[in-house]
Amino acid sequence: MSKNKIKDVMIFKGGKGPNSWWISLDSWHRQLFRSITACGGVFAFDSIFMNILGMLQVSQLSIHQLRISMDVTVLAILFCGSVIYTNFIRKEARSEYKHKKLNEEFLTVKNAELNWENEKDLLLEKLYSIEELIMEDHLTGLLNRRGIVRTLKQYSAKAKRTKGEIHILFIDLDKLKDINSEFGHSNGGDRAIIEVARAIHETARREEPGCRFGGDEFLMIILYENTSPGNVRKTDYIKKRLEVGINNIHALAVPIENPAYGYKKIPISVTIATHILDLEKPIEEELNKASEQMLALKKK
Structure with a gap:
């Protein structure tokens, strides 16, 4: 060299x-x-x-x-x-850039996730509100037939677990057709229905929901977490309380003006049948049985 x-x-x-x-x-x-x-x-x-x-x-x-x-x-x-060294610097720069991009992507995904959670909560609240509206009777505020079936399914599952019973008070408003004819639907029939619903609401406890089965028919659901002879006595006691409440409504009712008779109170009375659900049978079938018991009782 x-x-x-x-x-x-x-x-x-x-x-x-x-x-x-x-x-x-x-x-x-x-x-x-x-x-x-x-x-x-x-x-x-x-x-x-x-x-x-x-x-x-x-x-x-x-x-x-x-x-x-x-x-x-x-x-x-x-x-x-x-x-x-140059390659190292380039790799470090690329790594830093990649890390920055990953952070940005992570924040984007996290923000999207948070937004989705918020939107999901809002949607669930709306769904719950809609579900409540769907299962609520618009005139009385009680559960409607859809709500009855859902509640009975929940109560049936609980009663099966605890070896309990479900009692139903099937309530029928007497002579609703005559009330509508005499006082009209708004001032007569609807008002009578609302007053019966109010009596049910005031009589029932939180765990004993009241329901409007349809038209002039109502239900009270009573759940017992065990099977006992005393359950029947308790149901009879609730039934008497309800009858007293409805009688008080009639006694305290403000008279309604009738074009033919002047001022007159709406005659509010009910017929109440008691039915114990067979937990092994379909809910709709048991509700039909309770309705048949009510019709048989009214014919007596």
Whole structure:
């Protein structure tokens, strides 16, 4: 290997013929490399120098037989180090960019999730409100037939678990047709229905929901968590309380003006039948049985 000086440029040459190679250094780099290589020495630097020779299009040179000065070795080390450092910086930049993008995507997904949770809660509230409206009788505020069936299914499942019973008070408003004819639907029939519903609501406890079965028919559902002879007595007691409540409504009712008879109270009375549900039978079938018991009682 020879070393030639041309002004402030140092040229390193090696090899012969087509395998020759050269590296030139300006004065600034020469001083830098001389300072670094003051210790001198000769090294075999296979892997790093292979890359440099590849860039210099040296293809046939035997690397394992090559011995270069410390200056060239340092050049190779610094060159490869700069490449490695540059790649490291690029990787760090890409990693930081990727991390930033991932954070942005995570925040976007998290915000979307929070928005979905809020929207879901609002939708559930609306669904619950709609469900309540669907199961509520618009005139009385009691459960309607749909609500009755749902409540009875829930109570039946609980009664089966606890070996309990479900009693039904089937309530029929007497002579609703005559009331409508005499006082009209708004002032007569609807008012009588509302008053009966109010009596049921005031008599029933929270766990004994009142329901409007349809037209002039109402229900009270009574759940017992065990089977006992005393359950029948309790149901009879609730029935008497309801009858008293309805009689009080009639006694305290404000007279309604009738074109033919002047002022007159609406005659409000009810017939109440008691039915114990067979928990093994369909709900609708048991409700029909209770209705039949009511009709049989009214015919007596």
